Amino acid sequence: MTRRRTVVTAAILAGALGLTACGTNRDEAAGSGGGSSCDTSKGTLVIGMVAPLSGSLSALGLGMRNSTKLAVDQANQKCTVKGYKLDFQPEDDQATAQIAGQAATKLSSDPNVVGVVGTLNSSTAQTVAPILDAKKIVMVSPANTNPTLTLGQAATTAPARPFKTYFRVATTDLVQGPFGAQYLIQKAGKKNIAVINDGKTYGAGLAATFSAEATKLGAKVVAQEQVGEKDTDFSGVIAKIRPLNPDAVYYGGEYPVAGPLSAQLAGAGLNIPLMGGDGIVDKQFVALGGRVGDLATNVGAPADQLPSAATFISDYKAANFAEDFSAYGVLTYDAANVIINGLATAVGTGTFDDSKRQALIDAVQATKLDGASGSIAFDQYGDTTNKVLTVYGVKGDNFAPIETGTYKAS
Amino acid sequence: MLSTLLSQIVNGLVLGSLIGLIALGYTMVYGIVQLINFAHGEIFMVGAYGGLAMFTYLLPTALKNHWYFALPILLIVGAAVSVLVAVAMERLAYRPLRGAPRLAPLITALGVSVALQEAVRVFYPNATAAVPFPTIFVPGTLIIPIGDGIPIKYSAILLVVVALALAYALNTFVERSRMGRAMRATAQDPDVARLMGVDPDRVIVLTFVLGGALAGVGGILYGGLYNTINIDMGFQNGIFAFTAAVLGGIGNIRGAVVGGLAIGLVKALGGQYLPGGTAYDYVWIFVVLIVVLVFRPQGFFGETERVRA
Numbered sequence: 001m002t003r004r005r006t007v008v009t010a011a012i013l014a015g016a017l018g019l020t021a022c023g024t025n026r027d028e029a030a031g032s033g034g035g036s037s038c039d040t041s042k043g044t045l046v047i048g049m050v051a052p053l054s055g056s057l058s059a060l061g062l063g064m065r066n067s068t069k070l071a072v073d074q075a076n077q078k079c080t081v082k083g084y085k086l087d088f089q090p091e092d093d094q095a096t097a098q099i100a101g102q103a104a105t106k107l108s109s110d111p112n113v114v115g116v117v118g119t120l121n122s123s124t125a126q127t128v129a130p131i132l133d134a135k136k137i138v139m140v141s142p143a144n145t146n147p148t149l150t151l152g153q154a155a156t157t158a159p160a161r162p163f164k165t166y167f168r169v170a171t172t173d174l175v176q177g178p179f180g181a182q183y184l185i186q187k188a189g190k191k192n193i194a195v196i197n198d199g200k201t202y203g204a205g206l207a208a209t210f211s212a213e214a215t216k217l218g219a220k221v222v223a224q225e226q227v228g229e230k231d232t233d234f235s236g237v238i239a240k241i242r243p244l245n246p247d248a249v250y251y252g253g254e255y256p257v258a259g260p261l262s263a264q265l266a267g268a269g270l271n272i273p274l275m276g277g278d279g280i281v282d283k284q285f286v287a288l289g290g291r292v293g294d295l296a297t298n299v300g301a302p303a304d305q306l307p308s309a310a311t312f313i314s315d316y317k318a319a320n321f322a323e324d325f326s327a328y329g330v331l332t333y334d335a336a337n338v339i340i341n342g343l344a345t346a347v348g349t350g351t352f353d354d355s356k357r358q359a360l361i362d363a364v365q366a367t368k369l370d371g372a373s374g375s376i377a378f379d380q381y382g383d384t385t386n387k388v389l390t391v392y393g394v395k396g397d398n399f400a401p402i403e404t405g406t407y408k409a410s
Numbered sequence: 411m412l413s414t415l416l417s418q419i420v421n422g423l424v425l426g427s428l429i430g431l432i433a434l435g436y437t438m439v440y441g442i443v444q445l446i447n448f449a450h451g452e453i454f455m456v457g458a459y460g461g462l463a464m465f466t467y468l469l470p471t472a473l474k475n476h477w478y479f480a481l482p483i484l485l486i487v488g489a490a491v492s493v494l495v496a497v498a499m500e501r502l503a504y505r506p507l508r509g510a511p512r513l514a515p516l517i518t519a520l521g522v523s524v525a526l527q528e529a530v531r532v533f534y535p536n537a538t539a540a541v542p543f544p545t546i547f548v549p550g551t552l553i554i555p556i557g558d559g560i561p562i563k564y565s566a567i568l569l570v571v572v573a574l575a576l577a578y579a580l581n582t583f584v585e586r587s588r589m590g591r592a593m594r595a596t597a598q599d600p601d602v603a604r605l606m607g608v609d610p611d612r613v614i615v616l617t618f619v620l621g622g623a624l625a626g627v628g629g630i631l632y633g634g635l636y637n638t639i640n641i642d643m644g645f646q647n648g649i650f651a652f653t654a655a656v657l658g659g660i661g662n663i664r665g666a667v668v669g670g671l672a673i674g675l676v677k678a679l680g681g682q683y684l685p686g687g688t689a690y691d692y693v694w695i696f697v698v699l700i701v702v703l704v705f706r707p708q709g710f711f712g713e714t715e716r717v718r719a
Contacts, residue, residue, distance in 0.1 A: 226689035236419035
């Protein structure tokens, strides 16, 4: 009896797992029915996405998913790509490189996938970009900031573009780290800075570019420490930097660590601001312990201060998504539109097949788009030519913009 | 410099007490049924979520700000939730495999661990990401004025006191009480214990109840100290706790606590003084484990494994 029950339970469990594994998460794009009278006789093309839809960074990833869906739905309504209906297929990467690789392989094995929006993390992009590049699938990231993705391993000395199909609308850490340093030292007047990172591609890279600029500007980097991305106890690191009397902490990494780290700094009597990059700009940072006075840089200008983003914001609200568009919503919307507009140019009035993939890459490379985040164009490496960044500070329970500027090398 | 050393020792003791508290559950279950219950970390996690659910949805707002009301309620609820899950786990997953080869329950434990994590992820609101946890105890930090000052959060003091008191109580229970004697007898030789009238099922359930209660209390104290909980917390701390149990001698109650404190201290002091800094503090934990196991394979307090008839 017991044995049989065990077998039955196991069978049910196995079945449930099987169902989850087979389930497709392709969204039937809304708007293809009511009100739209587009000609979709040539079939369906798919815009993919690889982003963290679950896990600790899902607040950012879900905003990216919704923003892309909005762009795809609008394109279907406006018949942007002649003769085709666009489908949107978001894949979860759980902010993990290995799972991102699986998602990318899944998307790239589908001949209808023309372009992919994502990823959020630089570490996942390092896995995804080569897989998509091999299949000549265009990838546009709204959030990757690690320089090596566009400039190669010797990003600062001998830049060489590793992936012809990879583009991004986010500025790199070569710009963001120094931009943060300039604010923290020249405007906020900090002199002794402890730098901590999470050892991942994004965090370590950002911490390095920040430290280099900070030293150049005459501040002292009193400590360089590393924590684990799943750590919750930072008492060791804090006890180590405490006697060095830092007047600010710079953290390269994301909010799941940055929030508790900020709270524990204060808990140890170190009432100094924590500054980070775009990875900590989310409401969750404050919910997890971020304090008033903490600072962050983010790529682009704040959505609610950009006249160009007003339409996006009202459309997003009208679409009634359950989640906020979050820190990357505006840029993600633009990234999706870069692909959609490129596709419209490449397809023209013809049909899409594998021979058109190069045309799509060329069309994206030649992008001149007035997007929600501002004007978008790419340089020869696939980086955005827009170098606008914003410094944010925690006010109440969220980040509020302090100042927006264009990065100038010091 | 002295204050840095003392601060790191304090940090090590705080983390070590928590790990020791979880390690007790590993070591007791192993002592009785020779099962490495890899799902024990998840029991710890479930306790924290259970307490948080109680705090968020059931506790009247008037009581939330008074720690002397909220804290005992949360500790009891956290322990109760953990005990319930631990007993259900024993009943549904491990008891059917009693007598099966040792690998079967071990793999089952891994399965239970994944199942519990995913269950919380799916069913607890917003559990896909880290969730804020209230500071149930006196907020703020005590700064002991030596050198640059040694900061200790009040909730950390609470954690250490409660953890050590519970470990002491458990030790007394096992060594002095009638049920404790039955536990020791079952650990020594289940067949002879049965002949002497000890019901092994009762002893095993009791073991899971005790381990679960300690883990549940640990989960609440952890949440109160770090003010954030996530579904991975059981895995991460469970690995440390398992290591602590092995280091102290698996099956031995004092060993689990000493092993936990040792790991906490190695992590804190290794991150401060050893090359590589905090990036390598996990490495030193396992270096110490390997070194100890080379010279003392049974751990600090463990007995050499007997061959069972």
